[in-house]
Amino acid sequence: MDDRTTRRVLLGVTGGVAAYKAAELARALLRNNVEVRVAMTDAGTRFVTPATFQALTGRPVATDLWDAGFTSGMAHIELSRGVDAIVVAPASANFLAKLAHGLADDLLSTTCLARACPLLVAPAMNREMWDNPATQRNLALLRGDGVAILGPAAGDQACGEVGMGRLLEPEELLQAILDFLSPKRLAGRKVLVTAGPTFEAIDTVRGITNQSSGRMGYAIAAAAAAMGADVTLVSGPTSLPPPASAHFVYVTSAAEMLNAVNAHAGAADLFFSVAAVADYTPEAPAARKIKKSGEPLEIKLRPTVDILAQVARMPGGPFCVGFAAESENLAEYAQAKRRKKAIPMIVANLVQHTVGREENEVTIYDEAGAHALARAPKSRIARAIVEHAVALFEARGGAPRLATVKQAS
Numbered sequence: 155m156d157d158r159t160t161r162r163v164l165l166g167v168t169g170g171v172a173a174y175k176a177a178e179l180a181r182a183l184l185r186n187n188v189e190v191r192v193a194m195t196d197a198g199t200r201f202v203t204p205a206t207f208q209a210l211t212g213r214p215v216a217t218d219l220w221d222a223g224f225t226s227g228m229a230h231i232e233l234s235r236g237v238d239a240i241v242v243a244p245a246s247a248n249f250l251a252k253l254a255h256g257l258a259d260d261l262l263s264t265t266c267l268a269r270a271c272p273l274l275v276a277p278a279m280n281r282e283m284w285d286n287p288a289t290q291r292n293l294a295l296l297r298g299d300g301v302a303i304l305g306p307a308a309g310d311q312a313c314g315e316v317g318m319g320r321l322l323e324p325e326e327l328l329q330a331i332l333d334f335l336s337p338k339r340l341a342g343r344k345v346l347v348t349a350g351p352t353f354e355a356i357d358t359v360r361g362i363t364n365q366s367s368g369r370m371g372y373a374i375a376a377a378a379a380a381m382g383a384d385v386t387l388v389s390g391p392t393s394l395p396p397p398a399s400a401h402f403v404y405v406t407s408a409a410e411m412l413n414a415v416n417a418h419a420g421a422a423d424l425f426f427s428v429a430a431v432a433d434y435t436p437e438a439p440a441a442r443k444i445k446k447s448g449e450p451l452e453i454k455l456r457p458t459v460d461i462l463a464q465v466a467r468m469p470g471g472p473f474c475v476g477f478a479a480e481s482e483n484l485a486e487y488a489q490a491k492r493r494k495k496a497i498p499m500i501v502a503n504l505v506q507h508t509v510g511r512e513e514n515e516v517t518i519y520d521e522a523g524a525h526a527l528a529r530a531p532k533s534r535i536a537r538a539i540v541e542h543a544v545a546l547f548e549a550r551g552g553a554p555r556l557a558t559v560k561q562a563s
Contacts, residue, residue, distance in 0.1 A: 161335045162189045164233055166242035166262045167207070168249040169197025171312040172278040172321035176243050177202055180210050182328040188335070192216070193233055193262050195249065219261040230264040237271055238335055243304070244278030244321045247289050253301065254292035274334060276304040276327055281317030297398070304330045329533045330380075338382025339544055345383040346422035346472065347375045347400075348415060348429035348461070350390035352408045356453060357440035364430050368392035370477070370514060371428035373536035375400045378426070381540060386422070388414045390429055408432050408458040419465050422472040424547060426540075427462040430479065434458060463495045473547045475539070476500035488519050498546055501539055518542055 163183060167176045180190050192207040193216040204215035214223070221229045234240065242249065242262070249263065253275070258264040266273055275296065283289060284306065293303060305322040322330070349371020354362040372394050375387040379399035387400040388411055396402040403418075405411045408431045419425060434455035444451070466474045474497045478488045481504065488502035503516040515529035518539065527538050 160187055160189055161239075162191070162237045163331065163335075164237045164240045164265070165190050165192045165207075166240060166245075166266070167192060167194045167198040167202065168242060168244060168246045168262070169195060169200060170244045170246050170278045170321075171201060172244040173198055173201035175321055175324050175327075177206055177210060178324035179243060179327050180207060182324055183331065184211065186328065186332060188331070191233065191237070193265060195260055195262050197246070216261055219264055221261075229261055230258075230268045233261075233265045234269040234271065239272045239274055239331070240266060240269055241274045241276070241327075241331055242266070243276035243327055245275040247277075247279045247283045247286075250275065250277060250289065250292050250296065254295040254299075272300075272302065272334070274302040274304055274331065276321055277306045277319070278321035279306075279319045280311060280313055281315055281319045284317070284319040302334065303398075323531070325531050326533055329531065329537060333377065333380030333537060336381065339548075340378060340424075340540075341382035343383050343423040344421050345375075345378040345385045345424045345426065346388070346415065346418050347371055347378065347385060347426045348388045348390075348411060348431070349375065350392040350394075351430050352390045352411055352432045353406050354408065354432045354435040354458075355439040356436050357442065357444045359443050362432055362435070363391075364432070366390075366392075366430035368394050368429075369512070369532050370536065371426070372397060373532045374426050374428055374540060376533065377536040377540040378424075380537075381544070383424075386418050388418070388429070390431075408435055408461075412459050412461050412464075415461050415465060419468060419472060424543060425462075425465050425472040425474045426477075426543070427465070427474065428477050429461075431461055432458055460495075462497070466495050466497050473498075473543070473550070475543045478502040479505045481505055484517065485519070485524060488517070492519055499543060520546065 165180055167173050183190050190211045191213055204217060207215045216229055216233055224232045226232055252263045253266055258267045306318055307320045307322055308318045309320045310316055350368030351364045351366040368389060375385050376397055376399060379385045385400040388403045390405055403414045405414050435458050437454045437456045462476055465471055476497050478491050478500055480487045484502050484504060488500050492500040499520045501516050501518050513529055514532045514535045516527050516535060518525040527535055
């Protein structure tokens with residue numbers, strides 16, 4: 155998002171313990187040059203008072219459909235005009251149901267129905283409420299209507315249970331909103347991303363893999379899509395849900411990932427090779443389970459094809475960006491890998507600082523040197539990586555030839 159351009163958001167707050175996060179979100183938006191006006195449901199005011207949001211935003215909080223303080227006497231019209239988006243966070247199960255079926259019985263629901271701008275909702279509720287078929291039907295209706303769904307996340311809940319339904323953290327919501335409001339610099343471009351680990355079969359039940367969670371690659375795909383790109387995500391085995399904003403291709407082995415990349419690389423403008431692809435694979439996987447005998451077992455391994463290097467050598471191929479996961483000598487190894495693969499940009503991190511975690515800290519290496527990105531949620535790191543790659547891509551006239559290396563994230 156261009157910090158010189160002021161954006162305007164109406165922040166809707168519904169009832170739920172997670173309403174306190176909305177106060178942090180309002181503050182974060184203001185710090186990022188986004189004007190915020192707040193509208194609350196009656197239930198929302200039971201968790202955080204309007205005075206809190208008024209103090210944070212410096213503007214009165216709207217709660218009453220019949221508020222005579224609006225010039226036209228029509229609060230729902232005035233609030234929904236002149237804003238770049240309406241963001242409801244948290245959005246309760248009840249409020250999502252209202253939106254899905256066009257109900258308008260209070261100020262916030264009426265404003266959403268009368269809107270002339272995009273609507274983003276960040277669900278927050280108990281895991282059973284989230285999993286309820288009625289809630290999932292409502293979400294499907296909202297997606298079909300073009301409403302952006304932000305989250306939720308899985309984890310500990312205020313009720314003491316654990317599961318899906320947690321409101322995204324304010325930093326994650328902020329990044330998603332800024333992404334939504336930002337210029338679509340990749341509109342009309344095709345981006346190819348690989349993510350996650352690969353699994354190389356030893357026999358029918360065992361295999362060689364690694365600890366990559368896939369989060370970094372999925373975040374890169376989401377960031378590119380938020381910038382307007384047509385994204386294809388080729389993913390190895392992960393526990394992450396397929397992103398709605400990308401074409402999704404599931405693979406298991408390095409060979410399958412290679413085939414999928416080959417099928418899409420020719421049409422891609424940029425290639426982010428984030429996946430932690432196995433360097434070796436068993437030469438002759440057993441056709442049945444190998445029984446334990448008590449004797450030493452030797453497995454002959456052969457190198458897998460270097461997917462990134464192959465794409466980087468393609469005539470007229472995509473702009474490639476590389477990822478390198480190291481345990482030591484980060485700068486030395488990363489720059490050596492960048493030069494060996496003849497790619498203009500590589501993103502490197504220490505595995506002990508990131509594997510399996512929600513946050514990351516990386517250094518981007520290119521021909522100009524090193525560019526460190528401080529520890530932050532992977533969604534924010536991903537956005538910075540994509541923006542850096544796009545800047546290099548555009549500096550080269552937007553012509554092909556940029557690459558990405560693999561990362562065990």
